[in-house]
């Protein structure tokens with residue numbers, strides 16, 4: 371048996387195109403484009419690539435991109451002052467500070483300084499609380515992208531057993547909340563989980579987000595499971611995910627590749643959140659399902 375390869379790159383391209391179509395009436399109604407501000411601190415090469423891609427995708431969707439680059443040794447107060455300026459700027463609908471940040475900057479202080487109603491990353495505790503309690507807000511882009519792929523492959527997720535491996539605030543926890551929202555039975559596994567293999571063996575859905583190259587072995591999987599690999603690990607042999615892709619392909623029903631699976635969904639969902647923010651801020655109709 372060979373699993374379906376979930377083409378996140380193509381799915382993300384279609385999502386970006388739908389967003390671009392909705393930007394046209396937004397601009398006509400609001401007399402301006404949705405605006406996304408992205409802040410990059412330092413010169414981490416991967417972060418620089420992601421920020422460039424975000425700017426390019428934002429402009430291609432007909433939105434305005436505001437890019438701010440700060441030196442690696444910038445003080446926390448200067449970064450917080452920039453966030454205050456962006457919070458107050460009416461042309462800015464979404465604010466994102468690229469992670470990771472240099473050691474002298476407290477990530478939590480930065481995340482909580484962003485106006486929750488412009489927090490298109492969905493990292494602010496107010497948005498985490500909204501997600502946990504079912505109130506409209508912003509959902510973190512990577513887990514929302516994973517959910518879109520899962521629903522595309524499986525349709526209704528209700529009653530399915532899901533395992534999320536990883537408990538980060540950015541991926542693992544919000545992913546678990548989203549799956550609970552879809553009426554899955556959710557287990558969150560992590561570095562202290564005993565006998566991970568047997569936990570994974572029960573799951574119809576496996577979301578791996580631990581940052582450990584090829585941790586999840588093909589032979590652990592339930593036959594036919596849907597496997598979403600969030601890992602992007604740079605190894606001597608190249609880019610690999612958290613899942614043993616070749617092994618998974620012979621047991622699972624569907625698997626996301628790395629690259630070309632979840633990664634491209636992150637930026638497409640960022641554009642989605644930016645458009646939703648702009649529509650909400652202008653009091654225009656928001657049709658989340660069209661996106």
Ligand SMILES: Nc1nc2c(c(=O)[nH]1)N[C@@H](CN(C=O)c1ccc(C(=O)N[C@@H](CCC(=O)O)C(=O)O)cc1)CN2
Nearest residue numbers: 420466467468469470491511629630631632633634636
């Ligand atoms: N403020 C944020 N910082 C970070 C986030 C985030 O959502 N908000 N996520 C990641 C980085 N990231 C976007 O910022 C991101 C990661 C990966 C991809 C992607 O398309 N990856 C490609 C592989 C590209 C490569 O060679 O590295 C793929 O998987 O196909 C896009 C965006 C951490 N920081």
